Amino acid sequence: MNEEVVVSFLAAAIRLSVPLLLAGIGILFMSRSGILNIGMEGMVLMGALAGVVGAHYYGSMEAGLLASVLAGAFIGLVFAFLVVTTGADQVVIGTAINLLGLGLTTVFGRSLLGMGQEAVQAEGIPVIPIPILADIPYVGEALFHQNLLAYASFLLVPAAALLFYKTNWGLQVRAVGEHPLAADTLGIRVHKTRYACCVIGGMLAGIAGCSLSLGILNQFTENMAAGRGFIALSAVIFGKWTPGGTMAASLLFGGADALQLRFQSFGIQIPYQFMLMFPYLLTMIALAWFSGKGKQPAATAVPYKSLSNRSE
Amino acid sequence: MAQEMRATIHESLERKLNVLTDIVFYAGSVAIALLAGGLVMLVAGVSPIEAYKLIWDGAVGDANGFKETLVKATPLLFAGLCYTFAYRCGLFNIGAEGQLYVGALAGTVAALYVPGLPWYVHLPVCILAGCAGGAIWAGIAGFLKVGRGASEIINTIMLNYVAIYLVSYMVTGPMKEPGGTLPQTARLPDSALLGKLFDSRLHYGFLLAVAAAILLYFILHRTVWGYEIRAVGLNKQAAKVMGIPVNRNVLLVMMLSGAIAGIGGYAEIAGVQNRLFQNFSPGFGYDGIAVALVGGAHPLGNIGSAILFGGLRSGANAMQRMTGTSTSLVYVIQATIIILVVCNRYWFGGLKKRIIASLTARVVGRRSDARPEENVAVVLGIGEREGRS
Known part of the structure; x- marks a missing residue:
């Protein structure tokens, strides 16, 4: 293969890993506070639709991005209410959110944006070459010719790491995820922390959706998340519940996706289905490998009833 | 007194x-x-009133509509039972979708590559193969749970996608119909197909599903093993103290739960589609969770809720045709x-x-x-x- 192919592969790998990374960091926020979100797929879909609807009806990609963030925050809030306040089972609610996301976006996608060839095209998120860096041969073309969300998502990784490991709030989040009762006795508001993490996670899910619809295709297509919500969950697990690990796993899975597309177009004989299985298989191996080593926050998926509310 | x-x-x-x-x-x-x-x-x-009228007419408006409802209810009931059975043992099997696919794949392999048998041997062999496929698929998650402490929730979800891509590979590659252009297998031989009821699309798979529900009810509520399963589901620690082999039950329940979904997958192929192709299930496995919950996680309750959701599905098809x-x-x-x-x-x-x-x-x-x-x-x-x- 020549250099051009390699450069375009790298650029595509990064482009395809952006939605995974954004959704993954979103899941990470929830996971760290002890909430298992298998509803990411549905949240990403809602963000994707909201982005195109916002961009189409208000005529700018900024409006689309804002709509995605708001839609994500709203669904995050609903999710938080269901799993934190009512203490409902997180797995089941997550599944419901996936169904809701698929159902609502398909019905409204058709009625608001049309379908097939006539589907609305919206203003996409602009590609901004970074001055100087973009002129570096090969690397510049691949890494610094990306859209705004791509840069933002990679900047999010150190930001999240700082937040989790260097701030008081990050410590509180981790405490809530590991041992909510202990956190509660120390005066940390468990429910409030979990709500905050869910809303942040929801917003990131919305942006992830936007990065799919406005960032890659400039339109909404039915079920366009195509399992990426679950791959993001894989990325978090494979990344051992850390921001850096999540980023590495997102790049790996995004790279597999980009490679798979190239295999198909070059007619290479490795069946593309095996490339598509790769993230899921790797996650299962990783999960079997880590288990018992205490990587997953201990209180994952366990509802918590706060001390002040236990008067039954 | x-x-x-x-x-x-x-x-x-x-x-x-x-x-x-x-x-x-x-x-x-x-x-x-x-x-x-x-x-x-x-x-x-x-208009919701018009749409619901279309759904109602489509689902139960006439005999054909109701039969179609039962056709749709069949895989839903298998999937609901799959979730229910694991759930009663305190397990979350979110993998009915993948188990349906692998069951359908295994059954189709038996149907296409074990020729020359009379139907009364061939059909049971295919159904058992479907069973085994689903059981192995769910068993992987069960084994990883028991052996490595890995979450069966995550693993069953991951296995769903692996199964869907596996079937996609098989029907575009090794099992593709010889000479055909579409990504699908050859038509199953008649000896491997499920018979039709009342000259309609309704097939014996529905009766199999109802039988499975009744069987599960007896296992769960009328046998010592069922008592053990429910005890593990209610309180693992207490069950262990009582001397119930928790790990063995977890593995067995996962496998049987997968086996049920596996039959469901094969029944959909052998009863409705007649051949295996990509994405033959529009998410029946996930719908099974709703079926199980509305059925009160009770095997017999599942029958009613599967028919309810089957009706919604077949009615919604009618609605889509009329209103878009x-x-x-x-x-x-x-x-x-x-x-x-x-x-x-x-x-x-x-x-x-x-x-x-x-x-x-x-x-x-x-x-x-x-x-x-x-x-x-x-x-x-x-x-x-x-x-x-």
């Missing part, structure tokens, strides 16, 4: 009222979800039902307790004033059968 008697009567009555109020609240949840679906239609610019509103509307209704049922205790817990308390007081008070206690027992039918624990 009289006091004890009264206490037993009280308990039994309470249990019955509990089931009764549950049914009322579940029905209420379904009604609210239908309203929510109507709201979505309204916003999407379709996507069948995906059904997902919105399903999701709302799931949310309402799961949060049932939060919304209605207090109300339910009060209703039961006041009804119990009224019935026990009145009856025991009027008759001897023994007769009350007869009136209330105590001792007929054990209730659910």
Whole structure:
């Protein structure tokens, strides 16, 4: 293969890993506070639709991005209410959110944006070459010719790491995820922390959706998340519940996706289905490998009833 | 003695009222979800009344519609039972979708590559192969749970995608119909197909599913093994202390749960589609979760809820043909039902307790004033059968 192919592969790998990374960091926020979100797929879909609807009806990609963030925050809030306040089972609610996301976006996608060839095209998120860096041969073309969300998502990784490991709030989040009762006795508001993490996670899910619809295709297509919500969950697990690990796993899975597309177009004989299985298989191996080593926050998926509310 | 008697009567009555109020609240949840679906239609610019009329006519309007409802209910019932069985053992098997696919794949392999058998041998062999496929697929998650402590929730989800891509690979590659252009296998031989009922699309798979529900009911509620399973589901620690082999049960339950979904997958191929192709299931496995929850995680309750959701699906197909509103509307209704049922205790817990308390007081008070206690027992039918624990 020549250099051009390699450069375009790298650029595509990064482009395809952006939605995974954004959704993954979103899941990470929830996971760290002890909430298992298998509803990411549905949240990403809602963000994707909201982005195109916002961009189409208000005529700018900024409006689309804002709509995605708001839609994500709203669904995050609903999710938080269901799993934190009512203490409902997180797995089941997550599944419901996936169904809701698929159902609502398909019905409204058709009625608001049309379908097939006539589907609305919206203003996409602009590609901004970074001055100087973009002129570096090969690397510049691949890494610094990306859209705004791509840069933002990679900047999010150190930001999240700082937040989790260097701030008081990050410590509180981790405490809530590991041992909510202990956190509660120390005066940390468990429910409030979990709500905050869910809303942040929801917003990131919305942006992830936007990065799919406005960032890659400039339109909404039915079920366009195509399992990426679950791959993001894989990325978090494979990344051992850390921001850096999540980023590495997102790049790996995004790279597999980009490679798979190239295999198909070059007619290479490795069946593309095996490339598509790769993230899921790797996650299962990783999960079997880590288990018992205490990587997953201990209180994952366990509802918590706060001390002040236990008067039954 | 009289006091004890009264206490037993009280308990039994309470249990019955509990089931009764549950049914009322579940029905209420379904009604609210239908309203929510109507709201979505309204916003999407379709008249909900007209759409629901189309759904109703499509689902139960005539004999053919109702048969189609049962056709759709068949895989839903298998998937619901798959989730129910694992759930009663405290396991979350979110992998019915993948197990359906692998079951269908394994059954199809047996159907296409074991030729020359009479149907009464071939069909059972294919169904057993479907069973084995589903059991192995779920067994992987069960094994990783027991052996490595890995979450069966995550693993079953991951295995769904692996299964879908595996089937996609098989039908575009090794198992593709010789000479065909579409990504699908050859037509299954007649000896491997499930017979049709009443000259319609309805096939014997539906009866198999109902039989599976009844069998599961007996296993769960009438055998020692079922008691063990439910004990593990209620409290793993306590079950272990009682000497119940928790790990063995977890593995076996996962495998049997997968086996049920596996038959469901093969039944859909051998009863409806006649050949295996990509994405033959529009998410039946995930719908199974809603079926199980609305069915009260009870095998027999699953039959009713599978027919309800089957009706929604077949009705929604009719609606899509007439109005162009996507069948995906059904997902919105399903999701709302799931949310309402799961949060049932939060919304209605207090109300339910009060209703039961006041009804119990009224019935026990009145009856025991009027008759001897023994007769009350007869009136209330105590001792007929054990209730659910």
